[in-house]
Amino acid sequence: MNTQDLALRFSEVGNYEGYTFECQPIPGEVEVLQITVGDYEEIPCYLSITDTQILCISYLWTEDEVKAKSRTELLEEMLELNIPIPLSAFSKIGERYVMFGALSITSSFEDICHEITTLCENAIEAITALEEFLD
Amino acid sequence: MSILSKIMTAVRGGAREVGELVVDANGTRIFEQEIQDAKTHLNKAKHDLTDVMAKQMQAGRKVESLKKEVEEHEGYAGQALEKGNEELALEIAEKIATLEADLTEQEEVHKSFSTHANRLKDLVKKTERQIKEYERQLTMVKTTESVQKASAAITDNFSSSSSRILSAKDSLDRIKKRQQDNFDRLSAAEDLEAENSEKGLQDKMNAAGIGESAITASSVLDRIKAKKGG
Numbered sequence: 001m002n003t004q005d006l007a008l009r010f011s012e013v014g015n016y017e018g019y020t021f022e023c024q025p026i027p028g029e030v031e032v033l034q035i036t037v038g039d040y041e042e043i044p045c046y047l048s049i050t051d052t053q054i055l056c057i058s059y060l061w062t063e064d065e066v067k068a069k070s071r072t073e074l075l076e077e078m079l080e081l082n083i084p085i086p087l088s089a090f091s092k093i094g095e096r097y098v099m100f101g102a103l104s105i106t107s108s109f110e111d112i113c114h115e116i117t118t119l120c121e122n123a124i125e126a127i128t129a130l131e132e133f134l135d
Numbered sequence: 136m137s138i139l140s141k142i143m144t145a146v147r148g149g150a151r152e153v154g155e156l157v158v159d160a161n162g163t164r165i166f167e168q169e170i171q172d173a174k175t176h177l178n179k180a181k182h183d184l185t186d187v188m189a190k191q192m193q194a195g196r197k198v199e200s201l202k203k204e205v206e207e208h209e210g211y212a213g214q215a216l217e218k219g220n221e222e223l224a225l226e227i228a229e230k231i232a233t234l235e236a237d238l239t240e241q242e243e244v245h246k247s248f249s250t251h252a253n254r255l256k257d258l259v260k261k262t263e264r265q266i267k268e269y270e271r272q273l274t275m276v277k278t279t280e281s282v283q284k285a286s287a288a289i290t291d292n293f294s295s296s297s298s299r300i301l302s303a304k305d306s307l308d309r310i311k312k313r314q315q316d317n318f319d320r321l322s323a324a325e326d327l328e329a330e331n332s333e334k335g336l337q338d339k340m341n342a343a344g345i346g347e348s349a350i351t352a353s354s355v356l357d358r359i360k361a362k363k364g365g
């Protein structure tokens with residue numbers, strides 16, 4: 001499955017288990033799809049496909065949003081929460097803290113939909129839980 | 136240095152072309168070429184192995200047939216002796232000696248093919264493991280690079296679009312507010328519907344003269360009259 005096929009599927013699906021999707025390709029060296037889920041347009045999910053996996057990433061916050069004095073505590077909390085959070089994990093790309101999920105390249109479209117809706121809800125859940133560490 | 140340590144160093148250094156930094160300044164293409172070369176090597180080793188195994192089997196068959204021949208001739212020599220034909224027996228014994236010499240030689244050949252085959256089998260296994268290891272490392276490098284490039288594309292898109300990037304808190308506030316709005320709208324609609332259906336029922340009951348009817352001047356007068364009369 002490549003990003004164009006996926007974009008097409010997302011535009012056709014309309015509704016998946018009560019969620020609606022909006023999908024928009026982002027130009028660049030690597031093909032990326034920006035997918036927003038229903039009411040969560042502020043926290044889109046970015047999907048890219050490598051040789052071996054499908055990566056779904058949502059941006060949480062940037063380094064300068066983190067309260068400096070409780071930064072270590074925040075990082076420890078994130079490590080602790082990594083396992084309980086279903087399907088998604090915390091990570092960091094440059095200055096941005098992210099939540100991501102990786103799927104096998106052979107995953108079905110339904111698996112991808114499930115991953116993305118879960119990722120969005122996890123991201124919101126995580127920001128809510130860790131809000132006290134942010135400015 | 137492990138591949139992860141190399142990736143870490145490259146990412147810390149803010150590299151965009153992680154592949155080139157990680158794979159000893161060669162880039163992922165050269166790494167891919169190395170994997171391809173290893174695969175070619177593996178195929179050749181497998182081809183050699185089938186060859187050697189075929190020869191091993193041939194030698195094995197020869198050994199078996201020579202053994203059988205020796206056995207047969209030993210039988211013939213015995214029969215010749217039984218018939219008192221010492222001369223023929225000696226001739227057969229000479230034949231047996233030649234056969235045994237052949238047998239020893241073939242056994243040597245068979246043994247050497249077996250050793251060779253085992254060595255090739257080891258080589259195939261080792262090369263296969265090496266290729267898997269290369270591929271695992273390449274996956275890590277390529278994923279890192281892909282994530283960085285995707286991230287760059289996303290950031291470029293952020294800055295080119297007019298929409299401001301919201302902080303996590305602002306995003307959350309907006310999402311929560313929208314959810315609250317939706318919830319409020321929904322419950323308002325529910326209230327309205329409930330009110331409507333209640334009012335409708337009351338109207339119907341009033342019309343049918345059921346339940347508490349409205350207080351009217353005539354009903355008050357009726358009550359007073361009733362009190363006076365009682």
